[in-house]
Amino acid sequence: MNTVxxxxxVKGDYVWSIGPDATVYEALRMMANKDVGALAVMEGDRLVGIISERDYARKVILHGKASKDTLVREIMTTELYPVHPDQTVEECMELMTYKRTRYLPVMEGERxxxxxxxxxVVKDIISRQRRIISTLEDRLKEGGQGGL
Structure with missing residues (x-):
């Protein structure tokens, strides 16, 4: 089983972040420039939320607000479900499904x-399944045509 x-x-551990007093427009511009769907919202070294494209769609556009006049702190998600780097991918999938969230912060203590x-998570699971299938196919080939 793979872990977080x-x-x-595999993906790199760099975290793109923005402050809570930045505008939503600035956050969206950073997401577009970095080709990511969410940013960590940091006050100093402390994680205070996550802002995602979904937050923008549901909390700005649908409420008739303007992204240049709305602060990140007004729409960021603050109910976070942190995971530890040694947790399994399956545990993360279950948590994401149960809590209906698309992003999990990976924390070690307060860091x-x-x-x-x-x-x-899905990419990791698919990759692992492909390796398993390939291994099983190789074993079948080694065992001859009448193997299983």
């Missing part, structure tokens, strides 16, 4: 190590 640490090693997305 493995996902961070933010990264953020994993539902896409990262």
């Amino acid at each position: 640490r493995h996902i961070l090693q 933010l190590l990264g953020i994993i997305s539902i896409g990262d």
Whole structure:
């Protein structure tokens, strides 16, 4: 079973972040420039929330607000579900499904190590399944045509 640490090693552990007093427009521009769907919202070294494209769509556009006049702190998600780098990918998938969230902050104590997305988790699971299938196919070939 792969762990969250493995996902961070594969995708890189750099975390793009923004402050809570930045405008939503600035956050969106950073997300577009970095090609990410969410940013950590940091006050100094402390994680205070996550802002995602979904937050923008549901809390700015649908409420008739303007992204240049709305602060990140007004729409960021503050109910976070941190995971430890040694947790399994399956535990993360279950948590994301149960809590209906697309992003999990990876924390070691109070230190933010990264953020994993539902896409990262699904990609890892698919990759592992492909390796298992390949291994099983190789074993069948080694055992001859009448193996199983």
